[in-house]
Amino acid sequence: MEKKTITIKEVAEYANVSQATVSRVINGQASVKEKNLVKVQQAIEALGYTPNLAAQALASSRSNSVGMLVGSLDGPFYGPLMHSAEDELYRAGLHFIVTSGQESEVKERDALNFLRSKQVDGAIVHSDKLSDDELKQFAHGFKALVVLNRFIPELDHQCLSLDNELGGYLATKNLLDNGHRHIACITGPLSKPDARDRLSGYIRALAEHNVAYDPRLTIEGRFDHEGNFVKAYDLLANAGTITAVFCQNDNIALAVYDACAKLNLTIGEDISLVSFDNDLMSSHMRPRLSTVGFPIYEMGKLAGKMIIDQLHEKQTLTSRKLVPQLVERDSVKNLNA
Incomplete structure (x- = not known):
């Protein structure tokens, strides 16, 4: 039948x-x-x-679908970002297609061309490798576009980012307020604007407290796990007068925890630590990790809403910048006490 x-x-x-x-x-x-x-x-x-x-x-001249380009399809950052964006779009009756650039300029370009070939109505783009000029060209191929974690002046009302400079400042200021003056910084890849901005916040906080910036205390790491343990171990094994470390994300902090364990250093006593992101694991580490919270769910939700608003011609007039908050826990020793 x-x-x-x-x-x-x-x-x-x-x-x-x-x-x-x-x-x-x-x-x-x-x-x-x-x-x-x-x-x-x-x-x-x-x-x-x-x-x-x-x-x-x-x-309707629409496909009722929205694409998203991310750096990876797993991990504590991209997973929640995709999930919250999809929730917001689904509520508006829109389907969701996700592609990954895998930190490759070629793959990012191919991914956006794929989304354009599928005639998606809008695209949420987290691109580390493509230039501003190329993203501006891609913007013409979509009815709606949101660019995450970077600012392009010609697309200002379509950009959504976190104030990473403020986050780096808050993390470093917390250490300074607790009496630390010899503070190292393990960054993410300095090819990424968020790593550079967090470093700028670190340098600004030092300057405000009349602490000279020592480039020898800045070590370039990665936002994933690869290679961070060796760099953290080398830093701490030759720490000298270093009493604290600002880690630019929680993956880096995890490597510092491992290095401290290897060197018999106690975090919160021998070495103080403030990190960035506030991943789920940060509250379960011992001691519990002080970290700057990245509102990932809020970013994904707001990105979805911005796409919907653009599709209904309710564009905002300015870029949106989310404000980070410091989450204080147990990994910082107060040297003023």
């Missing part, structure tokens, strides 16, 4: 809303009350309604 085709009318009757409301939900239009959106989504699931996507796209 041929399966019965469910119509929009039947979905509307089941949800007790108008057919126009059902149509707005299916087409991802924002002007739907929350309670009606939920009722329609429940009706669609209960009845097994499947929209005619080809006809829908042809009628």
